[in-house]
Amino acid sequence: MPSFFRLATIAALFTAALVSAVPINDPNSNPSVLQKRAGGATVIYRCTIPGTIAITFDDGPFLYTNGLLDILKSRNVKATFFFNGNNYGRIEDFAPSVKRAYQDGHQVASHTWDHKDLTTLSPPEALEELTKLEDAFRKIIGVRPTYVRPPFAALNQPVLDLLGQRNYTAVLWSQDTMDWAHPDDFSASYKLYEQLFNNTETLGQPGHIVLQHEVNQVTALQVAPMAIDLALVKGYKVVTVGECLGDPKSNWYIN
Numbered sequence: 001m002p003s004f005f006r007l008a009t010i011a012a013l014f015t016a017a018l019v020s021a022v023p024i025n026d027p028n029s030n031p032s033v034l035q036k037r038a039g040g041a042t043v044i045y046r047c048t049i050p051g052t053i054a055i056t057f058d059d060g061p062f063l064y065t066n067g068l069l070d071i072l073k074s075r076n077v078k079a080t081f082f083f084n085g086n087n088y089g090r091i092e093d094f095a096p097s098v099k100r101a102y103q104d105g106h107q108v109a110s111h112t113w114d115h116k117d118l119t120t121l122s123p124p125e126a127l128e129e130l131t132k133l134e135d136a137f138r139k140i141i142g143v144r145p146t147y148v149r150p151p152f153a154a155l156n157q158p159v160l161d162l163l164g165q166r167n168y169t170a171v172l173w174s175q176d177t178m179d180w181a182h183p184d185d186f187s188a189s190y191k192l193y194e195q196l197f198n199n200t201e202t203l204g205q206p207g208h209i210v211l212q213h214e215v216n217q218v219t220a221l222q223v224a225p226m227a228i229d230l231a232l233v234k235g236y237k238v239v240t241v242g243e244c245l246g247d248p249k250s251n252w253y254i255n
């Protein structure tokens with residue numbers, strides 16, 4: 001099929017998905033789409049800068065955040081944390097880890113207060129999922145993030161409108177390690193990184209946004225360091241989502 005039609009088909013599928021309130025949970029099937037503007041919010045699927053990789057850690061802060069920060073520091077690389085307010089841990093209880101992630105130069109972003117599917121909530125409930133965490137972030141780091149990952153990648157038109165009104169950019173992913181499905185299986189997650197990095201042709205293409213969960217000890221303390229080391233050996237830049245999009249740090253947070 002000519003590539004124009006393929007792209008047009010993909011774009012049409014995405015538009016249909018966005019306007020029909022169907023949760024978008026399989027961005028891997030649309031690798032050509034880097035980002036899309038919908039309902040006042042931009043939805044990001046993939047980096048735009050070639051040779052970058054943005055590893056993202058969801059569902060914290062939790063027990064392994066600090067150890068993961070040590071690993072990132074020892075390798076002098078940056079990552080993105082999509083924190084919840086009340087999920088595996090409560091954000092107040094892990095405030096020092098959140099503050100450290102911010103001060104170490106990682107991108108601190110929202111994964112909503114307690115990880116509900118925003119598309120199932122009333123507008124005031126969905127708003128509260130955002131604002132409650134914004135308030136907590138202001139207390140801990142003095143600002144609130146402008147990047148958000150909707151739990152379960154669930155987006156519909158009202159949620160996109162809400163995110164746009166709150167000045168959020170929604171971040172999904174282009175590679176899912178599926179670590180949540182095999183939490184104790186190191187090789188299952190690591191294999192994906194090997195596939196990604198052993199293909200050096202991808203160095204010249206827009207980088208990947210990889211989904212991981214830092215609440216999984218194997219992910220945070222075993223897969224992450226090995227994956228980062230492999231990325232660096234293969235010549236990738238391990239950066240935040242903002243950096244892999246060329247978005248200056250001053251845009252990642254507002255008051």
Ligand SMILES: [Zn+2]
Pocket residue numbers: 058059111115151152
């Ligand atoms: Zn999550």
